[in-house]
Structure formats: C-alpha cells, structure tokens
Amino acid sequence: DAGVTQSPTHLIKTRGQQVTLRCSPKSGHDTVSWYQQALGQGPQFIFQYYEEEERQRGNFPDRFSGHQFPNYSSELNVNALLLGDSALYLCASSSRQGRSPLHFGNGTRLTVT
C-alpha cells in the first residue's frame, strides 16, 4: 500500500486537450509535490504545494498548474497538451514537520496522441 493514491492510473489524451490528475497524500502528510518521469529518465520536479499555495516550482511552463485543497489533496492540470507531455506523473507527499522524506504514489501514465 503506497499510502499516496493517484487517479487515474492511465489516461490517453489528444494534442491540445487539457488534463487533470489527482492525488491524495499519505495520512498525516500536509505537503504534496508533483514530478514528471519520462521514459528512461529520473523524475523531474514540477512543483510543490503546502497550505494550498504553490511553494516551489521547477522548470516547467505555465501550461502546468496545480491546486491543493483544504484536506491536503492536490490536482495537477496540464493545458494545451503536447506529445512531449507523455510521461508518468508522480505525486509525492511529505510532512512539513521535521525531515520527512517523500512518499510516492504509483503514478498516472499519460499518453498524448
């Protein structure tokens, strides 16, 4: 059991469409981070949310946006999808208290055709 749950597990979209991915953090965690993992690569940091605000952002365009809800769950939105957005999107949660390593979900596999 990952503790971090993501939905959906797989998604197929067409270029130009928009997509929303969802994440529920592990119980007791209040911080959610999103990563993109392209085939054969390590995860790349997209952004992090805490207290319903984006706290840190990686090198991703504004087409990538997110949201965190009062219950700490989070959404990742990607607009104007490109073929290059095809990847595994990972959600990771952690606790702001102390040195809490990231706990990852199983990811959402997005395919853009």
Add this chain to the structure above:
Amino acid sequence: AQSVSQHNHHVILSEAASLELGCNYSYGGTVNLFWYVQYPGQHLQLLLKYFSGDPLVKGIKGFEAEFIKSKFSFNLRKPSVQWSDTAEYFCAVNAESSEQAGTALIFGKGTTLSVSS
C-alpha cells in the same frame, strides 16, 4: 544548478554477487542525499537517506551507502544481491535548508539492476 549523475545505466549480476552503484552530484552547499528503489510495477520507495552525521548510512534490505563529501559521491552498496533486488535504483539530492527535507529532489536517470538466479 544541482544535478545528479548515475554512472551505470544497466547492471547485470548473479545472485550473491556484490553490488555498488555510483552516484555523483553537483552542488556547492550542504545537501541531503537519498536512494530510492522502484520494483517492477510498484511505486518509488525510500531505501536510505543521509542528512548529517555518520557518512555510512544503512537502509532497508541490507543496503548501505557512503557519503564522501570530497568526491561529491553517495554510492550504494550491498554485499550479496538477491533475485528480489531486481529493480530500478534512483539517487536523489536536495539542498539542505531550514525547511523540510524532501523539497525539490533532483533525481539521477536511474540504474536498472537485473539479478539472475
């Protein structure tokens, strides 16, 4: 900018062989270091972490890693691998800050370990 290099893309070993996976990072300041493992069909799991103190850290399943600051390295080791260790291994680093560890991890590209029985 921070970066992480993992030297081996694919390592193939027989059971009982010893394992060492290389990891080097580039960052001038104080860092936190991690090794994550991803077994086939499963989520990324933390193997071990280094924040400070003893540079030799022990993790789960008999893995250990040594932080050598002068070499900017954090190599992963296991004396005797098992078939069940077949997985992808990722080294990751983030800058030490006053905030929680785990913020904005920078990952290497990963090393695929295949262990034959």
